[in-house]
Amino acid sequence: MGDLKSALPVVLDLTGRLVVAVGGGPVSARRVRSFLDEGAVVRVVAPWLCEDLRDLAHAGRVEWLERDYAGPGDLDGAWFAHTATGESSVDREVAADAESLRVWCVDATDSTGTTASVTARADVTTPDGRVTVSAYAAGDPGLSVTVRDGVERALVSGALDLRRTRPRTGPSSTGDGWVALVGGGPGTDGLLTARGHELLASADVVVVDRLAPRAVVDRLPASVRVIDVGKTPGHHPVPQSGINGILVEEAQRGHGVVRLKGGDPFVLGRGGEERDACEAHGIPVEVVPGVTSAVSVPAAAGIPVTHRGVARGFTVVTGHEDIPVLPTGGDHTLVLLMAVNGLRWTTTLLRKNGRSADCPVAIVERGFAPDQRVTVGTLETIADLAVGRAVESPAVVVVGDVVRLGPDWRAAH
Numbered sequence: 001m002g003d004l005k006s007a008l009p010v011v012l013d014l015t016g017r018l019v020v021a022v023g024g025g026p027v028s029a030r031r032v033r034s035f036l037d038e039g040a041v042v043r044v045v046a047p048w049l050c051e052d053l054r055d056l057a058h059a060g061r062v063e064w065l066e067r068d069y070a071g072p073g074d075l076d077g078a079w080f081a082h083t084a085t086g087e088s089s090v091d092r093e094v095a096a097d098a099e100s101l102r103v104w105c106v107d108a109t110d111s112t113g114t115t116a117s118v119t120a121r122a123d124v125t126t127p128d129g130r131v132t133v134s135a136y137a138a139g140d141p142g143l144s145v146t147v148r149d150g151v152e153r154a155l156v157s158g159a160l161d162l163r164r165t166r167p168r169t170g171p172s173s174t175g176d177g178w179v180a181l182v183g184g185g186p187g188t189d190g191l192l193t194a195r196g197h198e199l200l201a202s203a204d205v206v207v208v209d210r211l212a213p214r215a216v217v218d219r220l221p222a223s224v225r226v227i228d229v230g231k232t233p234g235h236h237p238v239p240q241s242g243i244n245g246i247l248v249e250e251a252q253r254g255h256g257v258v259r260l261k262g263g264d265p266f267v268l269g270r271g272g273e274e275r276d277a278c279e280a281h282g283i284p285v286e287v288v289p290g291v292t293s294a295v296s297v298p299a300a301a302g303i304p305v306t307h308r309g310v311a312r313g314f315t316v317v318t319g320h321e322d323i324p325v326l327p328t329g330g331d332h333t334l335v336l337l338m339a340v341n342g343l344r345w346t347t348t349l350l351r352k353n354g355r356s357a358d359c360p361v362a363i364v365e366r367g368f369a370p371d372q373r374v375t376v377g378t379l380e381t382i383a384d385l386a387v388g389r390a391v392e393s394p395a396v397v398v399v400g401d402v403v404r405l406g407p408d409w410r411a412a413h
């Protein structure tokens, strides 16, 4: 058997080719699944099978020889073999038979003697195509996994800049520009989705909001043009029509454009309008959902928007015109966005329309930021409390009995 320290990494096309797996335990099961994923025909030799393999055998997805390994005949026709019986003498026998038949064989119990090894692998989808990351460290699977994870993270986080691997497209009205409306979550980079990171790693232009995760934007390479259209309450530096125009214009120049928005693009975020504007010009648009502040910011303050026996539903609103038609019970949670400035009028309207004065209310300012702050009160008291504590936007206001479940209410009562 060879020493795999100077192994040659290769990619095998297993489609339609026979792979023999000896052993019926979980290690075998994991590998058999990956052989099947690659289109291999799989024969399993084992006197018993773990549940996963048993399901595959019952579904007819693998051929099962229900007995102990019986010699080289079991490897007949195989292109590749894998042995993980838990008995090193059996694994050695399988490996030796495979060697004499010139069949590559992974011996899962002998990392130094095996003639083939499965590498630590990750498949990453990038806007430029799928990349398989594969890492191998002889005799040290932990190291392989760590390296694989590191490269995968670098790819999805954008630290590995994919823009260098393809030529930039030049200005052209028929160029291959695209727009992605990416939900950035409530402002902390950990809550930006993997798909969001992937698209950022391929964008030429990033059009960013005030509440989008800024740390992610700060890490972008200098070659990426960042256009800040950030809105603050009462101050809109770039009107919506202007933002739509930027997206269309940049994509028409052949640029990949990420529109990085706070929360989810389709929750009180005008993402639908931006998508329509792009599509009206024939520009391909991908919408990447984000973690909405409507649910995550209350969660950051320990408040679930629904809870068995307390609240079965919730409504997300902004604007006073909706209030008369909302359910009035404390068991229906109201989540109010962009509600700080009109808070006194909102609470008055809610009471006029049937919510009780002692209905609990929480205001969560700057959710997930180091200086996140929670103010709790009731419909009767919250407006004065907010003035007293100089509550500011951005904040999410939660109205309903679920507020009692958060630590701030408990601490105050």
Ligand SMILES: C[S@@+](CC[C@H](N)C(=O)[O-])C[C@H]1O[C@@H](n2cnc3c(N)ncnc32)[C@H](O)[C@@H]1O
Pocket (backbone or CB within 6 Å): 186, 187, 211, 262, 263, 264, 265, 266, 267, 268, 269, 291, 292, 293, 294, 297, 336, 337, 338, 339, 364, 365, 366, 367, 368, 393, 394, 395, 396
């Ligand atoms: C224009 S809306 C956009 C909502 C966004 N599309 C979403 O799904 O979260 C902006 C409002 O979201 C809320 N908001 C967003 N991020 C927040 C955060 N980190 N902390 C508190 N409120 C936040 C505030 O009510 C803010 O005024």
